[in-house]
Amino acid sequence: MPTLPSAHDGRLTGTAPHALRAVAESYGADTERYDRTRPRYPDAVVQRVVATSPGRDVLDVGAGTGIAGLAFQAAGCAVLGIEPDARMAEFARRKGLDVEVAKFEDWDPAGRTYDALISGTAWHWIDPVAGAARAAGVLRPGGRLAVFWNAFRPAPEVAEAFAAVYARVLPESPLYRRGMAGPGAYASLITRASDGLGRSGAFGEPEQWEVAWDRDYTREEWLDQLPTFGGHGTLPPEDLDALLTGIGEAVDAMGGRFTMRYATVVLTSTRAS
Secondary structure (H helix, E strand, O other): OOOOOOOOOOOOOOOOHHHHHHHHHHHHHHHHHHHHOOOOOHHHHHHHHHHOOOOOOEEEEOOOOOOOHHHHHHHEEEEEEEEHHHHHHHHHHHHOEEEEEEOOOOOOOOOOOEEEEEEOOOHOOOHHHHHHHHHHEEEEEEEEEEEEEEEEEHHHHHHHHHHHHHHHHOOHHHHOOOOOOHHHHHHHHHHHHHHHHHHHHOOOEEEEEEEEEEEEEEHHHHHHHHOOOOOHHHHOHHHHHHHHHHHHHHHHOOOEEEEEEEEEEEEEEOOOO
């Protein structure tokens, strides 16, 4: 089946995602659009992490505009966000999330510890070995680490229509060649993160969870979100305009709206006693 370009994982080259700083830093260029359009995470993921953690002190790594952290805060948790982009951190603060500006690998916890560490669509921007070591140092014994991503699961007709546009507009771009970030496409990210946890020697056997869900989009809603996908923010304006035009025409051909199927993929483990 033809595939959509990956929305979130940032694997634009063979380089490890955490080294692709230009892509990582592009998201803060339009924080309002990012926060307005990015899909949220299912309540089932939030509730399961909370229910399997020893308490409700939560550290949100790569907090962005607060999408994940505020969901946990609404579930009754005390949440601190860590975010390297000051623009995103300030946006999250205005929404009510406490955020400190730092790269997680360099962040000083100042003796603070937590019951859970979460990371929504951000752990791939963190060095998996250094990140696991830092996570081990801030989680209490039995504390839960849960890193997660939203993966596309489009209907065949949606995947084919969108892939045809990318093939026509950006045939030589990694955005087209790397394929869609469905649940299986996250295997390399999960393997990298899992290996980092194993090398720390501080975590139990990792588990994988998956929660399926759907969202309906209008033409305008999908085009509003599209520039926030990984790598799209660094496209030349003329390429982005051509892509938006082509995708808009594809959605028009589907009646002006469509349903995107998602799966939230979770890698989780607990801090050893």
